Amino acid sequence: MKLATEVDIELNNGKKIPALGLGTVASDDPKDVKDQVITAVKAGYRHIDTAWFYGTEKYIGEALKELFDEGVVKRDDLFITTKVWPSFYHSPEKSLDQSLSDLGLDYVDLFLQHWPVCLHGDENGLPKAPKDANGNLEYDDDPVTGTKFIDVYHTLEDILDNTSKVKAIGVSNYSIPKLRELLPKVKKHIPVVNQIEYHPHLPQQDLVDFCEKNKIVVSCYSPVGSGGAPVLKIPLVKELAKKYDVTENEIANAYNILNNRVTLPRSSNLERIKTIIRLPPLTKEELDELYQVGVNDPHRYICDPWGYGLGFKWWTGDTLSKEFD
Numbered sequence: 001m002k003l004a005t006e007v008d009i010e011l012n013n014g015k016k017i018p019a020l021g022l023g024t025v026a027s028d029d030p031k032d033v034k035d036q037v038i039t040a041v042k043a044g045y046r047h048i049d050t051a052w053f054y055g056t057e058k059y060i061g062e063a064l065k066e067l068f069d070e071g072v073v074k075r076d077d078l079f080i081t082t083k084v085w086p087s088f089y090h091s092p093e094k095s096l097d098q099s100l101s102d103l104g105l106d107y108v109d110l111f112l113q114h115w116p117v118c119l120h121g122d123e124n125g126l127p128k129a130p131k132d133a134n135g136n137l138e139y140d141d142d143p144v145t146g147t148k149f150i151d152v153y154h155t156l157e158d159i160l161d162n163t164s165k166v167k168a169i170g171v172s173n174y175s176i177p178k179l180r181e182l183l184p185k186v187k188k189h190i191p192v193v194n195q196i197e198y199h200p201h202l203p204q205q206d207l208v209d210f211c212e213k214n215k216i217v218v219s220c221y222s223p224v225g226s227g228g229a230p231v232l233k234i235p236l237v238k239e240l241a242k243k244y245d246v247t248e249n250e251i252a253n254a255y256n257i258l259n260n261r262v263t264l265p266r267s268s269n270l271e272r273i274k275t276i277i278r279l280p281p282l283t284k285e286e287l288d289e290l291y292q293v294g295v296n297d298p299h300r301y302i303c304d305p306w307g308y309g310l311g312f313k314w315w316t317g318d319t320l321s322k323e324f325d
């Protein structure tokens, strides 16, 4: 059977991104991420997805140093993504410098704007989720009507053009309305990727089609629906795992990869990281059937408060977004 670790997807800048990337949000102790990265790279993963926000970059840096020192891989063999968080929106290069220093790298392959939102962080991007006296998030720009998020993307373009610290730039958590606002204003570099929640329970075909039309690769976070892995409980996922004699996780990843999307699983279980790398050859009919699961029963599992109002469908409690329908 083909391996997911061997599939690359072409980006709009002519470079390639490995379709299987290891997610690095810490499940418990951030230090555990070091072994997760070492295990993944030794198993053949060549793509690590991280962010300043996750607080795990130092441990990823330790893992990379060990892997490079032992000659397991060279820097050029890996594709590493990091992101600038909304509370650090005013200083993307400072955020990037901190990420590079923690990772022990001179450059990242991809630098993403984590959310199209501007939160009121200090010069070091802290606190990460600033709140006012009433417990509401403190924004520096209206999350629904503000346009500062476009300036942040312009700064990413400047970093790409004027430094050697990033090879490509992109976005994350951009809905269709936000992409519609950004794309006509891009100076020179269309985002290569939009990283969003995507799995068989979340049928965002309109967003995927919009990205495809604009040559933006969709990168899927929470491929099994995050904590509790609800996607793995879908009867069709179980049935297909049995049919192809693979794990349910591999069906969830194949659903993305065979549709030309990047998939970003995370696990604290080293055995699981190692063993979920096969790519079962699901048929077009099976991929379509998996899509229908979400059409009939849609669920979004990551409904962070800073995503409220961005125009995503099935965002629990989001009434602001209705105006975008």
Ligand SMILES: NC(=O)c1ccc[n+]([C@@H]2O[C@H](COP(=O)([O-])OP(=O)(O)OC[C@H]3O[C@@H](n4cnc5c(N)ncnc54)[C@H](OP(=O)(O)O)[C@@H]3O)[C@@H](O)[C@H]2O)c1
Pocket: 022, 023, 024, 025, 027, 049, 050, 114, 172, 173, 195, 196, 220, 221, 222, 223, 224, 225, 226, 227, 228, 229, 232, 249, 264, 265, 266, 267, 268, 269, 272, 302
């Ligand atoms: N751009 C963004 O805003 C954003 C947002 C969220 C995530 N991300 C990225 O995407 C990555 C993955 O996201 P995620 O953590 O939400 O996704 P996920 O991979 O869908 O879910 C991981 C969770 O599923 C559990 N799991 C996986 N397989 C299982 C199995 N066979 N049985 C039981 N439990 C299982 C894992 O537990 P175990 O640890 O026990 O395996 C873990 O708790 C993150 O690490 C991050 O890199 C990006």
